[in-house]
Structures are given as structure tokens and as C-alpha cells.
Amino acid sequence: xxxxxxxxxxxxxxxxxxxxxxxxxxxxxxxxxxxxxxxxxxxxxxxxxxxxxxxxxxxxxxxxxxxxxxxxxxxxxxxxxxxxxxxxxxxxxxxxxxxxxxxxxxxxxxxxxxxxxxxxxxxxxxxxxxxxxxxxxxxxxxxxxxxxxxxxxxxxxxxxxxxxxxxxxxxxxxxxxxxxxxxxxxxxxxxxxxxxxxxxxxxxxxxxxxxxxxxxxxxxxxxxxxxxxxxxxxxxxxxxxxxxxxxxxxxxxxxxxxxxxxxxxxxxxxxxxxxxxxxxxxxxxx
Amino acid sequence: xxxxxxxxxxxxxxxxxxxxxxxxxxxxxxxxxxxxxxxxxxxxxxxxxxxxxxxxxxxxxxxxxxxxxxxxxxxxxxxxxxxxxxxxxxxxxxxxxxxxxxxxxxxxxxxxxxxxxxxxxxxxxxxxxxxxxxxxxxxxxxxxxxxxx
Numbered sequence: 001x002x003x004x005x006x007x008x009x010x011x012x013x014x015x016x017x018x019x020x021x022x023x024x025x026x027x028x029x030x031x032x033x034x035x036x037x038x039x040x041x042x043x044x045x046x047x048x049x050x051x052x053x054x055x056x057x058x059x060x061x062x063x064x065x066x067x068x069x070x071x072x073x074x075x076x077x078x079x080x081x082x083x084x085x086x087x088x089x090x091x092x093x094x095x096x097x098x099x100x101x102x103x104x105x106x107x108x109x110x111x112x113x114x115x116x117x118x119x120x121x122x123x124x125x126x127x128x129x130x131x132x133x134x135x136x137x138x139x140x141x142x143x144x145x146x147x148x149x150x151x152x153x154x155x156x157x158x159x160x161x162x163x164x165x166x167x168x169x170x171x172x173x174x175x176x177x178x179x180x181x182x183x184x185x186x187x188x189x190x191x192x193x194x195x196x197x198x199x200x201x202x203x204x205x206x207x208x209x210x211x212x213x214x215x216x217x218x219x220x221x222x223x224x225x226x227x228x229x230x231x232x233x234x235x236x237x238x239x240x241x242x243x244x245x246x247x248x249x250x251x252x253x254x255x256x257x258x259x260x261x262x263x264x265x266x267x268x269x270x271x272x273x274x275x276x277x278x279x280x281x282x283x284x285x286x
Numbered sequence: 287x288x289x290x291x292x293x294x295x296x297x298x299x300x301x302x303x304x305x306x307x308x309x310x311x312x313x314x315x316x317x318x319x320x321x322x323x324x325x326x327x328x329x330x331x332x333x334x335x336x337x338x339x340x341x342x343x344x345x346x347x348x349x350x351x352x353x354x355x356x357x358x359x360x361x362x363x364x365x366x367x368x369x370x371x372x373x374x375x376x377x378x379x380x381x382x383x384x385x386x387x388x389x390x391x392x393x394x395x396x397x398x399x400x401x402x403x404x405x406x407x408x409x410x411x412x413x414x415x416x417x418x419x420x421x422x423x424x425x426x427x428x429x430x431x432x433x434x435x
Contacts (some may be wrong), residue, residue: 028322037320044293044325051289054423057359108326196331203333203360233416 005149009084012219016079020215021045023222027249034253046216049208059205060109067105068206072213075100079220085149088136088227095132095220098213099125102198109201117197118155123260127267128172134275135224138165141282152230159228161285164278166228170244171270175263176221179252182263221245288423290336290362291416293325295310297359300307301352301388303342306402307369311339313405321352332358338392339408343371343384348367349391356392362422364415368408370401377401 012015024045032039059065078094081087099121140146142161143154149285151158159166175182186197194200198208222245229237258266295342300308312323315328329335332355340352356365367388371375388394395418398411 032320032322035317037317038323039320040322040325047289047292047325051293054288055292055362056426058358058360105332156321196329196334199334200331201333207334 005083006065009080012079012083013076016076016219017212017215019222020218021049023218023245024215025067026246029047030246030249031253035126039214041276045211049211051201052208052211053205055204057206058201059206060111060201062107063108063222064202065206065209067101067108068202068209068213069100070101071105072209074101075213075216075220079117079216079223082220082223082227085147085152087146088139088148088151089146091148091220092132093245096129102213106198106201111201113195113200117194117200120194120260121157121198123264124139124175124185127264128175128180131168131172131267131271131275134165134271134279135169136193138275138279138282139227141279148227148240153225154231156231158231161282162228162278164274164281168270168278169224169228170247171274172267173221173225173245174248174251175267176217177248179248181255181258182252182267183252184260184263288420290419290423293327294336294412294416294419295327295334296328296334296337296339296412297329297340297355299341299348299355301340301342301344301348302384303371307341307372307400307408308311308403310405311341311368311408314408317324319405319409321412326412328433332356333360335359336363336419337412338363338365339368339412340365340388341368341372343381343386344388344391345383345385348389349385352388352391362419362426364422365392365400366396366411366415366417368398368400368411369403370399373397373399373415408424 018226022042025040025042028038028044029042061240074094078091078098081091081094093243103118103121105115106121109229136146139151142158143151163169178186179233184194186194199207202210222241225241225244226237229240232240298308298311304398313319332338337360337411338356338359342348344352365388371378372388375381375384378384385391396411396415398407400407403411
């Protein structure tokens, strides 16, 4: 483990949320432009979080804050492992644990809206988790290692070999980013049937924690996308990752929300058709 | 400077309104007026809201909802009454079943007149409310120093 990777990992802890916030801000601006509106300033997500720290925090149960810190902590751990060049599989597990903590926090508040929200979130986890596990598996079969540092140093052809898995990953990325048509656990628009779903009962600094964790999540997911193209070099991989990341905004703005059962069916179908098929064909391609 | 001014999240409730003001209020979110330029987001959740926008003349049924929503909003918060009915009961003020004004039920900070109130005047009312919100934020900060939460 050399110095640059440590720098990168600690850089993620410090700058990760900033990058994530800018991604979120760009997302909101792009969304506004697609609806022929001007949209908020680029730094709006940061203003929002700083405001939330000025507000009172209504606590339903002391547990909720503990669980939310768990959500944030494991999110940081997951990203830290990736940027350290560590084990991708371990990073997936940390990401999952972090998601479970968010559900626990929402369940602990006992509001019917957050209860429905976290039930749906668990259903979504069942929908995206198989595909998320297939990604490290695919990388392992191509690069012969779960380590991010080995994957980055792998063959430039890996993205073609893993094209099915990339399609499957892009599909579940929509779920992970809570975009339409899969924003059924916590929609961006609070004035709908589920109010705010999971985050309904969090306010003030508690909600700020959720937002900061989401910024980290944005950065982590962008890093996952980058990983597919990483052997092509920074100059090619980063723009490609950005384009695919913001393609999600287009999807978000052009789709209506699905029901949980259709979400589950659709994502498992994509997992099998693209992900599993790709895995089975991999030995023929190498 | 308080960041409340840069990111006011509003909660909208129609307390027995004829929906005229509500339509004008929602027009503020449309591309023509686009209040998200100023970071204003319409949340449906009182626990996330900073500004409570109420329309209508309030009757017994909606009184409970208005009081409940107001109580659920975390401090600092402000209330904006929108439209003639929310100010005084409007043309319904003599009706036996209305309270006639939001301030009969909860404390109101800004009154936006009009039947229906124009989107421009609603935005103006929210901008006025922002100054009050900032004052409240300072006051709340001082209170927290005296009595830690």
C-alpha cells in the first residue's frame, strides 16, 4: 500500500461529500433545464444541509440518530475501501450494511410513512442486491482479483467483456440513486402519496446526516461506474462515467414511478438476462 | 448570514380554500415563475418545512389540521397567510361555519392579500417572510446557548 492510495482514500473522506454535493446540484439544475426552468444554484444542496443544521431537530427516539450515524459511517467505510484500492466485495457489503441502517432508522421512528418507505426500501434492496453482487464477480473473472487496484490496472477490454454487467449495473444504479421509475421508497417530491418515505420523520441535523451520506453515495456510485472504464485511463474513463451518471437524470425525468412488484420483476429480469448471461459467456470471451 | 434565506422549504395547506389561491401558489413552481431558483422547495412534510403557506378561511375541520401541521414544524418557522379568505375570511366571513382568518387559529407573520393572490405577490410575501425567518433563527440560536437542547 503506497502513499498515493492513502491520500486518495483520505481525500475521499474530505472531498467525497463535496463532489457528491456538486453532482446533486448539477442533477437538480439539469432536471430544471429539462423542464425549461432555470433551476437552483449549483451549491443548493450545500445550502440545504447548512440550513438543516440551523433548524431544530425533532427526535422521535434517540435510536434514530445512532442508526443514521451508522448509515453515514458504513457509507464512508464503503467508499474508503474503494479509494484505498481494496476489496470490492467488502465495499459492497459495507454499502449494504449502510442501507440496512437507514431502514432501521426509518423503522425506529414508527411513522406510517417511514414504515412504508423502509418496507419499500428493503424490497428495493432485494431488487438491486443480486446485480450489485454480480459486478465484483464479473470483475473477478476478468481481472482475477477483487481488489480495486488490480481492476484499475486490468485490461482495457474489460468493459467490453463486462458489457452485460454494465447494462445491469446502470439499471440498478437508477434504483440506488432513488430516481424515477424506482423512487418508490423516498421520492424527491414530498407532496406525494408517501410524503418523504424513509426520511419523513427526520428533521434538522438528522436529515442533514442523511443528505451528507447521500453525497458520499453519489461519489461511490460514480467511482463504481468509473471502475468499468478505469483501464482506459483517466481522460477517457471519467467523461464516460459522467455521461452515464447524468443519463440517469434523463431517465428520471422521462419515467413515471413503478410499483414495487414491477420494480422487483424488472430488475431481476435485467439481472438474469444481462448480468448472469454475461457471467456465463465470460469464459468464451477470454 | 443565515442559510435559511437560501433554502426555504415551504409547506402548503389549503384550509377550506376555494383553490383559487392554491392554483396561483402552485403556479409559482411552474417554469414561468420557478421559485426553485431561490432554493424554495415545496415539501409535503411539516417536519422538513420552514415556511407554512396557508390559504382559505379555516373551519372546524381544517383548524385541527392547521394546528397539527404548525405544531409539527421544527423551529425556526414562519406562517404566511395567502388570499383574502386567509386574512379575514373574505367573502365567507359572515358564514356561520368559518373562523375567518388563519390568525384566529395560529400566529401569522405575513399577510398576502388578493382574491386570488397573484403569484408575484405570493413570492413577495415569501421574501418578506425570509427576513422574519432569519430573525427567528438568530433568536433560536441565542436560546440554544442559554438552554442546550
